[in-house]
Amino acid sequence: xxxxxxxxxxxxxxxxxxxxxxxxxxxxxxxxxxxxxxxxxxxxxxxxxxxxxxxxxxxxxxxxxxxxxxxxxxxxxxxxxxxxxxxxxxxxxxxxxxxxxxxxxxxxxxxxxxxxxxxxxxxxxxxxxxxxxxxxxxxxxxxxxxxxxxxxxxxxxxxxxxxxxxxxxxxxxxxxxxxxxxxxxxxxxxxxxxxxxxxxxxxxxxxxxxxxxxxxxxxxxxxxxxxxxxxxxxxxxxxxxxxxxxxxxxxxxxxxxxxxxxxxxxxxxxxxxxxxxxxxxxxxxxxxxxxxxxxxxxxxxxxxxxxxxxxxxxxxxxxxxxxxxxxxxxxxxxxxxxxxxxxxxxxxxxxxxxxxxxxxxxxxxxxxxxxxxxxxxxxxxxxxxxxxxxxxxxxxxxxxxxxx
Amino acid sequence: xxxxxxxxxxxxxxxxxxxxxxxxxxxxxxxxxxxxxxxxxxxxxxxxxxxxxxxxxxxxxxxxxxxxxxxxxxxxxxxxxxxxxxxxxxxxxxxxxxxxxxxxxxxxxxxxxxxxxxxxxxxxxxxxxxxxxxxxxxxxxxxxxxxxxxxxxxxxxxxxxxxxxxxxxxxxxxxxxxxxxxxxxxxxxxxxxxxxxxxxxxxxxxxxxxxxxxxxxxxxxxxxxxxxxxxxxxxxxxxxxxxxxxxxxxxxxxxxxxxxxxxxxxxxxxxxxxxxxxxxxxxxxxxxxx
Amino acid sequence: xxxxxxxxxxxxxxxxxxxxxxxxxxxxxxxxxxxxxxxxxxxxxxxxxxxxxxxxxxxxxxxxxxxxxxxxxxxxxxxxxxxxxxxxxxxxxxxxxxxxxxxxxxxxxxxxxxxxxxxxxxxxxxxxxxxxxxxxxxxxxxxxxxxxxxxxxxxxxxxxxxxxxxxxxxxxxxxxxxxxxxxxxxxxxxxxxxxxxxxxxxxxxxxxxxxxxxxxxxxxxxxxxxxxxxxxxxxxxxxxxxxxxxxxxxxxxxxxxxxxxxxxx
Numbered sequence: 001x002x003x004x005x006x007x008x009x010x011x012x013x014x015x016x017x018x019x020x021x022x023x024x025x026x027x028x029x030x031x032x033x034x035x036x037x038x039x040x041x042x043x044x045x046x047x048x049x050x051x052x053x054x055x056x057x058x059x060x061x062x063x064x065x066x067x068x069x070x071x072x073x074x075x076x077x078x079x080x081x082x083x084x085x086x087x088x089x090x091x092x093x094x095x096x097x098x099x100x101x102x103x104x105x106x107x108x109x110x111x112x113x114x115x116x117x118x119x120x121x122x123x124x125x126x127x128x129x130x131x132x133x134x135x136x137x138x139x140x141x142x143x144x145x146x147x148x149x150x151x152x153x154x155x156x157x158x159x160x161x162x163x164x165x166x167x168x169x170x171x172x173x174x175x176x177x178x179x180x181x182x183x184x185x186x187x188x189x190x191x192x193x194x195x196x197x198x199x200x201x202x203x204x205x206x207x208x209x210x211x212x213x214x215x216x217x218x219x220x221x222x223x224x225x226x227x228x229x230x231x232x233x234x235x236x237x238x239x240x241x242x243x244x245x246x247x248x249x250x251x252x253x254x255x256x257x258x259x260x261x262x263x264x265x266x267x268x269x270x271x272x273x274x275x276x277x278x279x280x281x282x283x284x285x286x287x288x289x290x291x292x293x294x295x296x297x298x299x300x301x302x303x304x305x306x307x308x309x310x311x312x313x314x315x316x317x318x319x320x321x322x323x324x325x326x327x328x329x330x331x332x333x334x335x336x337x338x339x340x341x342x343x344x345x346x347x348x349x350x351x352x353x354x355x356x357x358x359x360x361x362x363x364x365x366x367x368x369x370x371x372x373x374x375x376x377x378x379x380x381x382x383x384x385x386x387x388x389x390x391x392x393x394x395x396x397x398x399x400x401x402x403x404x
Numbered sequence: 405x406x407x408x409x410x411x412x413x414x415x416x417x418x419x420x421x422x423x424x425x426x427x428x429x430x431x432x433x434x435x436x437x438x439x440x441x442x443x444x445x446x447x448x449x450x451x452x453x454x455x456x457x458x459x460x461x462x463x464x465x466x467x468x469x470x471x472x473x474x475x476x477x478x479x480x481x482x483x484x485x486x487x488x489x490x491x492x493x494x495x496x497x498x499x500x501x502x503x504x505x506x507x508x509x510x511x512x513x514x515x516x517x518x519x520x521x522x523x524x525x526x527x528x529x530x531x532x533x534x535x536x537x538x539x540x541x542x543x544x545x546x547x548x549x550x551x552x553x554x555x556x557x558x559x560x561x562x563x564x565x566x567x568x569x570x571x572x573x574x575x576x577x578x579x580x581x582x583x584x585x586x587x588x589x590x591x592x593x594x595x596x597x598x599x600x601x602x603x604x605x606x607x608x609x610x611x612x613x614x615x616x617x618x619x620x621x622x623x624x625x626x627x628x629x630x631x632x633x634x635x636x637x638x639x640x641x642x643x644x645x646x647x648x649x650x651x652x653x654x655x656x657x658x659x660x661x662x663x664x665x666x667x668x669x670x671x672x673x674x675x676x677x678x679x680x681x682x683x684x685x686x687x688x689x690x691x692x693x694x
Numbered sequence: 695x696x697x698x699x700x701x702x703x704x705x706x707x708x709x710x711x712x713x714x715x716x717x718x719x720x721x722x723x724x725x726x727x728x729x730x731x732x733x734x735x736x737x738x739x740x741x742x743x744x745x746x747x748x749x750x751x752x753x754x755x756x757x758x759x760x761x762x763x764x765x766x767x768x769x770x771x772x773x774x775x776x777x778x779x780x781x782x783x784x785x786x787x788x789x790x791x792x793x794x795x796x797x798x799x800x801x802x803x804x805x806x807x808x809x810x811x812x813x814x815x816x817x818x819x820x821x822x823x824x825x826x827x828x829x830x831x832x833x834x835x836x837x838x839x840x841x842x843x844x845x846x847x848x849x850x851x852x853x854x855x856x857x858x859x860x861x862x863x864x865x866x867x868x869x870x871x872x873x874x875x876x877x878x879x880x881x882x883x884x885x886x887x888x889x890x891x892x893x894x895x896x897x898x899x900x901x902x903x904x905x906x907x908x909x910x911x912x913x914x915x916x917x918x919x920x921x922x923x924x925x926x927x928x929x930x931x932x933x934x935x936x937x938x939x940x941x942x943x944x945x946x947x948x949x950x951x952x953x954x955x956x957x958x959x
Contacts, residue, residue, distance in 0.1 A: 079861070079865050080864075080865075081861055081864075100864070101861070101864040101865050102864050102865070102866075102867045102868055102869050103867075104865070105867075106865050107865070107866070108861075108862055108865040108866070110858045110861075110862060111858075112856070112858060114856065114858035114859050114861075114862045116859060116863075116877060116880075116881075117881070118880045118881065118883075118954075127863065127866055127868070127876070128866030128867050128868070130872075130876075131863070131866060131867045131868040131869070131872050131873075131876075132867045175866065176866070179866055179867055185865070421783070421786045421787040421788065421791070423779070423782070423783035423786060424780070424783040424784060424786070424787050424795065426779065427776050427779050427780040427783065427799075428780075428795065428798070430776055431776075431798065431799070431802070431838075431841070434814075434834055434837070434838055435801075435802050435810070435813075435838050437817055438810070438813030438814050438816060438817035438818075439805075439813050441813065441816045441817045442809065442812060442813050442816055445816055489713070489717070492709075492713070493710065493713065493714065495696075496706050496707070496709070496710040497710070499696035499697075500696055500697050500703055500706040500707065500710075502707055502710075508714060511718065512714070512718055514943070515718065516895075517891075517892070517895035517896075517899075517942060517943075517946060518895070518899060518939060518942070519898070519899025519900075519901065519916055519938065520899070520901075521899075521901060521916065521919070521920070522721070522725070522899075522935060522939070523721055525725060525919070525923060525928075525931060525932065525935060526720075526721030526722070526724050526725050527721070528923075528928065529724045529725065529728050529928070529932070530720060530721065530724055536724065536737055536738065539737045540737045543737060567717050567718070567721070570717075589696060599696050599697055599702075602696060603696070607696075624804060627806070628804075628805075628806040628807065628902075630806065630807060630808050630901060630902035631899075631901040631902065631916070634901070634905075634920065635920065635923065637924070644806075645806045645807075645808040645809070645902060646808075648806075648808045648809060648812055649808050649902075649905065649906065652812055652815065652906065653905070653906060658812075658815075658816065661812055662812065662816065665806075665808070665809040665812050665813075668806050668808075668809055669805050669806065669809050672804050672805055672806055673801070673804055673805070675804075676800075676801070676804035680797075680800075
């Protein structure tokens, strides 16, 4: 993909900045987003409560949570469609809390794309530039550039209704990028597409960002696999609050709390009791139904997953009411007698084509594991020993979401 | 804690909602101010003192009472007729379709855009004493006098209004019928239900909201109808709008005209409230009266 | 599909044909026929003539169609501007007030046209606004009568418009004016056209308010038709009616030909 977008050098050529009479937008190049204790209320109900988050310049930050968690409200606060009751929103360090949306220098893609149905593709992409009274030749050049970037150059004379969902999605992205936004806001951009196209689009979005490394992206979704695939970091939200924040992989492997563990994917959660004093030699010992297990404590702290309100340490100190989280794929059939072992009865075996899913009944806890297809899968009712590495387990306090 | 709602930042609103002032002012001066003056004249009789005497005097007249009764009679009967005719036509167009059914529906729909007196005029050519029907009957059977003379009675007005206002029932009804799945009717048929049962148990319930909305709209429009009554010009058939015209323009009695107008407007607004409520109930925020 | 038997369907269709024929086709046909009738002594007219159409453009009737068309155009244009303005402005008003004002904008459509005419006569035959006897009072009457329909059409169109379009436009840097001209109005263009069509047609056929307020020099076609039939010149009336229908339909067809790219969403 040849692209002028990839080099953000032309950002400062001034042509794309709004007409002189508009309030200066946040600098187009290299802007992060910062939420500073933002509270939003809707009809008397708090939908976003004292929300603080720093989105770094050039990263993809996924805001993820169930519906009603406030993630879309947070995005709309950046766009300027909701006015916070308290707190400030900054783009590129500039306080834009009181700026109207058109002065913020953002690009936005919404769930149904909202391509203007009365304009051809090229006109749609040109919209933001025309609104800013950019010179005609520059508009033509940018439209060409952005359409090429998303692979839609040959469709520029079509009307949106003549395009498939995936194509509309690409045009919507090109339209948002044409104004060289400081930040790109994506509000559930893939949820209107069917599963297959969605996977392909996730790939394309990732490739797009590799070409535009300076673009800061705030990506709102309820789909954890999209978030895990795309985002550099993930912020998990619930009931209007930030529940956890961390690098995608770290957050998945070492979720700091139960909600995060369960929201980001399937999780086996074992209730355990603390056996050793906390954080001895980077590991600690716990016991589950009489079985001693060893857990590494390095994981979470080294990769920077953090919870809001209570830390892993807090959970650990409290001792009782702790859980150990082990992802299904981290469990494997035990060989020899080393390491952490759990033993249970096979409750179900499902062959799902590319893998086997086995559920064990382990002291009354359903333990789910996935593994490569087995030539001889275990029988139901058979005893099975499974093991996991200390690095693949995380200790979580029961009540570390801060509430609930 | 919960003081302020999410304020959608509508940058087009200077001090929130100032843009609404000009149209409200225009409507106020050109519509509500005249209405208020009608009400005042009805109460004052052009003098200074307000009293109900003028109104009471007008309401005691036989002419007013007859006009009020005719207005209600014509409106109720016409609306009932519209519902019946509209239902039958919609039923056939939707469920016993023939090539061109869609064009027929559009043809009937254009009557909404045509002046109402058109039908009254046509009726005088068809059913009038020198009209086609009477001419044919007199020629064929040797009648001395025109045998068909309903046109110059309440029935003539009712029939013309049924014709004119049926499209207002037909339009929502066709829309409602198009929502019924063919499969539903086919399944009912396969289960042994005859056409009447299907109409009663599937089609009628599905069309009920549209019938209610269309019917209440017809009530409002027929109470307000003026052109048809004026054109047919039957001596005995006077309605409230016609009486207002008669008092003001023919007799120059503005106070009586204003009293009658106030009552007419009150009746209309009551029916309009009914119509809005029906619409709100059955869902579907219809745009205005059409 | 409701009636399976061939005979049943045939019966239903003949009933429909008869009904629609008698109720809707016959009236139009008979007026058309009457407008060309040179002599009508028997059941049907016996001689065709164009003299009634010639009369429609001469003498008393001359200029009526022009007055009607002009009134229709001016009143619809006024109603379009004010109705669209009202519908757009109402969105910026707090919800509770908005609901009341919505009702207020609709009320003129519920009031009998004769009473609106009477109100204008009473109100504008005295200072500070003396309009009785002017052409403007006819325009005002028509404008008031159709304003609710324009408002209703436009506000229905706006209600159906996804807020996403305007928000995305704004996020891309469109100021309110640019957004209104390039996004909002083009997207409700189908409703604007429908509004103008309907209000123009209503104005062309308006009788009740016009007959109350028209000045001698501004007789609209419906008023003229009534005068003709009242005098017993029913064939001339029929010809004028045909012209009125024709003029209305031509304008409606022209309006329906305006391309609206937003329509096929």
